[in-house]
Amino acid sequence: MNRLRMAVIGVGHLGQHHARILAGLPDVDLVGVVDANIDQAKLVAGRLDTRPYTTHEPLLHAVDAVSIVTPTVHHHAVASAFLKVGVPVLVEKPICPTLAEADELIALAAKAGVPLQVGHIERFNPAFEELIRRPIRPKFVEAERHGPFTGRSVDIGAVLDLMIHDIDLLLALDGTAVKSVEAVGATAFGGHEDMVNARLIFESGCIAHVTASRITQRPKRRLRIWAPEGYAGIDFVTRKLVLVQQSPEVRQYGLRADKMDAAARARLKDEVFGRHLQVRYVDGDRKGDQLTAELRHFIDCVRTGRTPRVTGEDGREAVAVAERILASVRCHEWEGRPDGAVGPNRMPRPAGWLFEVPKAEAA
Numbered sequence: 001m002n003r004l005r006m007a008v009i010g011v012g013h014l015g016q017h018h019a020r021i022l023a024g025l026p027d028v029d030l031v032g033v034v035d036a037n038i039d040q041a042k043l044v045a046g047r048l049d050t051r052p053y054t055t056h057e058p059l060l061h062a063v064d065a066v067s068i069v070t071p072t073v074h075h076h077a078v079a080s081a082f083l084k085v086g087v088p089v090l091v092e093k094p095i096c097p098t099l100a101e102a103d104e105l106i107a108l109a110a111k112a113g114v115p116l117q118v119g120h121i122e123r124f125n126p127a128f129e130e131l132i133r134r135p136i137r138p139k140f141v142e143a144e145r146h147g148p149f150t151g152r153s154v155d156i157g158a159v160l161d162l163m164i165h166d167i168d169l170l171l172a173l174d175g176t177a178v179k180s181v182e183a184v185g186a187t188a189f190g191g192h193e194d195m196v197n198a199r200l201i202f203e204s205g206c207i208a209h210v211t212a213s214r215i216t217q218r219p220k221r222r223l224r225i226w227a228p229e230g231y232a233g234i235d236f237v238t239r240k241l242v243l244v245q246q247s248p249e250v251r252q253y254g255l256r257a258d259k260m261d262a263a264a265r266a267r268l269k270d271e272v273f274g275r276h277l278q279v280r281y282v283d284g285d286r287k288g289d290q291l292t293a294e295l296r297h298f299i300d301c302v303r304t305g306r307t308p309r310v311t312g313e314d315g316r317e318a319v320a321v322a323e324r325i326l327a328s329v330r331c332h333e334w335e336g337r338p339d340g341a342v343g344p345n346r347m348p349r350p351a352g353w354l355f356e357v358p359k360a361e362a363a
């Protein structure tokens with residue numbers, strides 16, 4: 001099999017891992033890495049025995065496929081340059097900061113007839129893969145994605161940086177359009193929003209409460225789903241899935257705790273999980289690394305012409321919902337009136353201090 005000539009554009013925090021994995025694949029020839037910061041390009045290229053570049057132009061006609069891991073604001077410029085010369089593109093999430101840019105990339109990929117994949121990596125999380133192949137119709141969902149402040153991705157806010165993962169997962173799980181959006185969000189220091197909560201109602205009737213924060217001390221990434229089929233909970237950090245369903249007897253006859261005597265009700269406490277509600281734990285952590293799975297899938301699509309699991313259109317739909325969330329965040333009236341504080345940047349003035357800080361600690 002011919003080795004696929006590939007390059008990674010943007011080898012910062014995440015891109016260096018794209019490059020490391022690609023350099024280790026037997027059917028890939030990593031012909032170069034690009035970073036606007038020459039020191040970073042040289043550092044990563046030196047480690048992986050490939051060539052460093054500070055701009056993607058020299059590689060436009062030297063690769064069979066490319067992985068783009070620059071800050072989001074540069075996705076469109078870099079991806080469109082490769083698509084225009086017919087090179088398949090894997091672009092990190094979010095596809096682009098605006099719908100107009102996303103539409104252009106989709107049109108360019110269609111014109112060239114090449115795959116355009118978006119890096120919504122949680123679709124390759126083994127726990128999510130386990131879940132989505134089951135017949136579940138979500139009716140109420142809670143998604144939480146909290147992380148510490150990293151100082152990266154400051155070109156966008158918490159919605160396009162973090163919440164976009166859960167928006168994409170919800171769209172993939174539910175399969176219907178979002179009917180209505182209500183959201184509130186705030187910034188900790190000024191600039192883009194750092195924490196957001198959104199309530200989404202889908203045409204299916206499913207309601208999702210989605211929270212994202214990039215200034216939380218303890219990381220948390222989880223999804224909890226209630227459905228007619230049962231309950232599913234995913235921890236994306238540990239890659240574990242828990243599934244709960246009613247036993248066949250409970251499904252058929254129900255369980256009337258209010259009609260039981262006290263002794264039977266007391267027993268119920270110990271028997272409810274296991275006997276009446278059946279539980280399965282699925283440990284996805286033993287499966288391989290999901291970035292490798294995502295890259296391998298992209299390569300497979302390039303070689304076979306298969307449609308990627310996460311298409312440009314999927315990436316665009318996630319941005320479309322994100323834009324609606326951001327619009328709602330922007331016009332939230334904190335005091336219930338339009339002439340008061342409105343949106344993520346203009347918060348009501350603090351009423352006071354929550355606690356006193358001793359002078360020595362404050363210094």
Ligand code: NAD
Pocket residue numbers: 009010011012013014015034035036037040054055056069070071072074078092093094119120121152153161
């Ligand atoms: P980063 O700032 O650590 O790295 C970006 C690198 O790109 C930097 O080294 C920068 O010098 C370089 N760069 C900037 N402009 C460039 C250009 N025009 N050409 C070449 N190089 C350029 O950022 P990061 O955290 O690695 O994020 C990069 C992208 O990956 C973002 O789109 C982000 O949203 C995405 N991301 C996705 C996930 C995920 O879970 N899928 C996680 C983190 C980041």
